[in-house]
Amino acid sequence: MSRLWNFSAGPAALPLPVLERAQRELLDWNGSGASVMEQSHRGKRFIAMAQQVEADLRELMGIPSHYAVLFEQGGATQHFAQIPMNLAREGDSADYIVTGHWSEKAANEAAPYVRVHVAATSKADGYLHMAPRDTWQLDPAASYAHIATNETIHGVQFQHVPDVGSVPLVADMSSDILSGPVDVSRFGLIYAGAQKNIGPSGLVLMIIRRDLLERPTRPMAKIFRYAEHAANDSMLNTPNTWGWYLAGLTFQWLKENGGLAVMGERNRQKAELLYGTIDGSGGYYRNPIDPAVRSRMNIPFTLHDSALDAAFLQESEAAGLLALKGHKALGGMRASLYNAVPLEAVQALVDFMRDFARRHG
Known part of the structure; x- marks a missing residue:
């Protein structure tokens, strides 16, 4: 067998050393006599691994202590709806900067839970450029402003973090997270599906400023509330243990490189x-x-x-x-x-x- 060059948009290529290590550890992880997928997520071995994974990510991205790191499920698409559920009360508005397919979908999925205001869009020309920052019609009373930092379909990417004033900046970084340095402090919330630069599909990484977890929201089940997940170290329910483990191997690979x-x-x-x-x-x-x-x-x-x-x-x-x-x-x-x-x-x-x-x- 020989591996080929993989240019898939996602699920995407994983680092070969990560795959090789996962292969070596598949049947006997960390001397436990069983796969990481067969371990209790509440066992000492897995909890220690989870803590190290978060520590490595914080080091890589320079994540300040007043941000929580969550390892969620559902794919980024689920969080298109879940984010307004957590950050906006009924009747609140949110600004969306639409630069391609995914930011447009995020705005559409948010609409049942927040009054979506498209503050800027380049849809009319097929998303071949971005609307200049000085044309954005931002609302200073918005509950948040949302961007997709990179559009996988249209091939458009923010080259700098935009200034959106005092409202929290929410960013879907699914396809460019970990691809270079980023100032986390410029954002209120960063979220990313894992299947581009982190690991296998089925895991969502979320970095959220802790004060946003305290916002009053509408009634909802605990499973949808980010504050509950933060309070339970992302183990409110059984997490994607395999995805979490592979994300950790990827973070180690990034540090080593x-x-x-x-x-x-x-x-x-x-x-x-x-x-x-x-x-x-x-x-x-x-x-x-x-x-x-x-x-x-x-x-x-x-x-x-x-x-x-x-x-x-x-x-x-x-x-x-x-x-x-x-x-x-x-x-x-x-x-x-x-x-x-x-x-x-x-x-x-x-x-x-x-x-x-x-x-x-």
Whole structure:
């Protein structure tokens, strides 16, 4: 068996050392004689591991002590609805900055629980750019302002943390968390599905300022209330123990490889290599996104002739390059360059792209 270069948008590539260690420990974790998936989440071994995982994450991201770290379930999509349930009272409003498919979906899913105010959107031009900050119509009385820091489908990414005034900034970081340094103190709440840069699907990482946990909310079951999860160390119910464990291995891998500053530089190099190949192809390959907001994680592109798409996908997979088919909403191609995708993989991709263009004219 040989592993191929995986450009999947999610579930996505995991670091090979993480997979190899999980393989070694699958039947006998931590000398326990059983898999981590067979351990009680309330046992001493698992609790000690969970505490170390949180400590590693806090070190990596520089998370201040007045933020709680939660390991949730449901995928980020569930939290599109759960966030307004926890941060807004009935009748409150929230600002949403719509920059692509996922921020638009977040706004739509929040609508039953908060008065959604779209403070800015670039939908009219197909999300090829972001609305300039000085055009945003923010409400200083909003319960929070929501962004998606990176749009996996449209390939648009915030290059800086936007200023939204005194209201808490809520960010869906599912596809770019841990891809470089970030100032956590600029946010009220960060949430991220695990299946891009953290681990397997089924786990949601949440970093929330503790004062927000004290906000009065509507009546709801305890299982939906973030304050209850924080009070119970994310073990109000049985957590995703396998996902938590693998997230911990990924955090250790990140630390061993220099942390988020090093990872950010690697991701910059990978993205520049691929964008340079697209832009330098004389129009054979195209990416229409405003260069000022191009994503370093997800790079959609098209061929000059869509009739070549099928051949490109068939030949690229035969060359060991997986999951390059674009999202059905846009078509074309998409290469996702998450942390676990090395520079060698991107080099292999651009070599193939240049060869394909030579052979197919």
